[in-house]
């Protein structure tokens with residue numbers, strides 16, 4: 001009887017307040033739409049907040065949360081960030097299946113706002129367009145590979161000079177290390193050297209870092225479907241665009257125009273020359289994306305991603321050297337012996353250049369030093385979620401449905417920091433990469449440059465820059481903390497490329 005009265009009362013109220021009823025019904029429908037989940041998608045935390053999904057769970061340290069969710073939900077799980085379904089793929093078996101064995105299906109990039117902005121280059125492209133850009137990018141990198149070591153070495157010597165200018169002073173080396181990488185990349189890719197004092201270098205680093213922050217920032221509208229229609233710049237999209245335009249105008253376009261006006265078929269020297277040659281070859285090809293704006297966008301991608309990733313790794317390496325002086329001494333002893341041997345070998349062979357640690361094969365480098373670099377990359381773990389992937393249309397992975405509009409994240413953190421693989425993943429211990437004969441031994445799960453058709457196409461350039469700069473830094477300097485006895489703490493900050501908290505260090509020349 002009481003239910004009958006309540007229903008009757010409700011209907012009466014709806015009848016007399018039609019506007020309020022419509023608003024309440026619409027709001028309820030929207031709330032219901034925002035918490036409903038399609039069937040058979042990978043498991044996700046049962047409680048979902050209306051409109052923001054699982055976003056509140058990811059506040060704090062999102063990587064820590066994903067580690068916990070992996071334990072609770074398994075190797076393929078999902079979370080909702082606002083209205084966007086995000087599928088996280090963890091562990092070697094699932095990562096191999098999706099991105100190596102079925103790489104073609106899982107190579108796509110999601111249709112997010114960020115990818116909209118960057119879609120002419122290689123990083124954010126998919127399908128046929130991506131294949132064209134990727135092929136040309138790989139051809140360009142292959143073409144320059146014989147010269148990489150020499151050019152990188154020259155740039156490293158400039159870095160050592162710049163560090164000697166700061167000798168004995170406590171300073172934050174972040175910008176200088178990123179500039180060193182940026183300069184090495186412009187030199188290798190475009191044959192143009194930029195000086196540390198060139199204002200464009202510092203500006204480019206500043207803009208690249210800001211853009212990375214905007215990408216990483218949780219308020220960025222990638223996952224909010226209605227943001228496109230909002231007025232103003234709530235989500236910093238215009239800010240991101242202005243930054244990109246500035247880098248294009250100050251760095252990319254001038255160097256592109258110079259190359260274009262000087263292009264000589266007979267003298268294809270660097271990456272840009274290779275791209276220009278391909279543009280000529282594709283001149284009469286219908287619907288090709290090998291064109292001017294893509295060339296500029298690819299160069300932007302390489303400089304941006306290359307500088308931020310490799311610069312971050314070097315910054316972490318300096319922090320590890322400060323925190324683990326014994327490891328640094330051991331690595332340096334090996335490097336010193338190695339450089340002496342190389343010098344002797346070169347002088348007995350009559351070679352003019354005796355300082356050419358890296359123009360010789362990097363394979364000859366001492367095992368412990370290489371193990372040190374591997375351990376820096378593992379612990380720095382600078383691409384914990386690699387980059388966002390997608391599928392063109394619905395697929396199944398490990399029995400779960402992967403809808404065409406889902407964002408898919410390869411959880412590289414699940415490999416770099418897995419207790420089952422490393423035993424003590426939180427400990428910095430280069431020896432883990434050495435076998436019982438003292439030779440370098442790298443587990444297959446160590447894939448900082450990812451795997452499959454979408455792996456990092458420039459891992460050889462990145463490794464060269466890392467090894468060469470660290471050889472020279474260890475060889476030329478003792479590193480000391482700003483205040484004797486107070487070593488900077490190793491706190492990981494949030495972000496797409498997690499950086500340590502800013503710190504200061506003294507570079508004390510030892511030769």
Ligand code: HEM
Pocket residue numbers: 122123124134185301302303305306307309310313382383386387388410448449450453454455456457458459461462
């Ligand atoms: C320590 C340094 C570096 C690390 C750890 C690193 C790691 C990665 C990873 C994990 C991916 C991801 C793939 C994905 O999930 O799609 C990637 C892609 C990429 N990397 Fe790197 N990278 C480094 C340095 C560089 C450098 C120096 C360059 C350029 C000179 C570069 C150019 C690229 C490009 C263009 C892609 C996109 C490839 C594609 O979408 O097909 N990387 N890198």
